[in-house]
Amino acid sequence: MSSLPDTLSYCTGHCALGxxxxxxxxxHTQAILLGDNDDAMRDDLQQRFPDAKLVRADEGQKQRLQAMLDWGDQPKGEFPLRKTAAPHGTAFQRSVWQALSKVRSGDTITYSELAKRLDKPRAVRAVASACAANPLAMAVPCHRVxxxxxxxxxxxxxxxxKKQLLQLEHQHNSKASDARPA
Structure with a gap:
């Protein structure tokens, strides 16, 4: 596991998901957090990265945030910034998050199915714990479990x-399949 960053640039915004x-x-993207208010999300970030200096974002980062907010209002396609994500976690957590990243939008998987995909069928609780530790909401789609x-x-x-995310993805996928020629 690599060391935690010394400095993190962050910004907040609001969409249909809060x-x-x-x-x-x-x-790299280090965290994508959801919450009800900016202070609580900033506190969550500081708790996850206790030694990091938190600084306000530049305009480029605010544009990347806007792409995520747009996705949060109407999820379509791959979640923005997924490819630049570099979450910090144990090797097992990262393997769970990587496997989760392969679950397509609108699909779901059970904790036990996910454990089996990792060739650790008895690690259901550990898989659930890794999902709970996920620092990249939506980019690592633990809402699909x-x-x-x-x-x-x-x-x-x-x-x-979680229900809202699943419903938004399902609605988008239904609209996309309805739009396809028969």
């Missing part, structure tokens, strides 16, 4: 937000 915070180093009975379980940023 508040969204984007935090970056010069090279369901209980084994198909029910919606906990979500780091609230069950209602």
């Amino acid at each position: 508040g969204l915070l984007l935090a970056e180093t010069a090279d 369901l209980r084994s009975d198909g029910g919606i379980s906990g979500y780091r940023w609230g069950v209602e937000r």
Whole structure:
């Protein structure tokens, strides 16, 4: 695991999903957090990166945030900034997040299916813990993970937000398939 950054540039905005915070180093997206207010999201960021100096974003970062806000209002295609994401976590967490990144928009997977994909079928609780530790809301789509009975379980940023994300993705995918020629 690489060391945590010394400085993070961040900005916040709001979309249909509520508040969204984007935090970056010069090279990578480090955190995409959801919340109800800017102060709570900033506090969450500082807790995740306790030794980092937090500085306000430049115009380029604000444009990247706007692309994420637009996606949050109407998800279509791949989530912005997914390719520049470099989350900090254990090797196991990163393997869970990488596997999650392969779950397509509008699809879901259970915690046990995800554990099996990692060749660790008994690691269901560890998979759930890795999902809860995810620092990249929507870029690493832990909202697409369901209980084994198909029910919606906990979500780091609230069950209602998880339901909303799944509904938005499903609506977009339904519209996209309706628009395809028969």
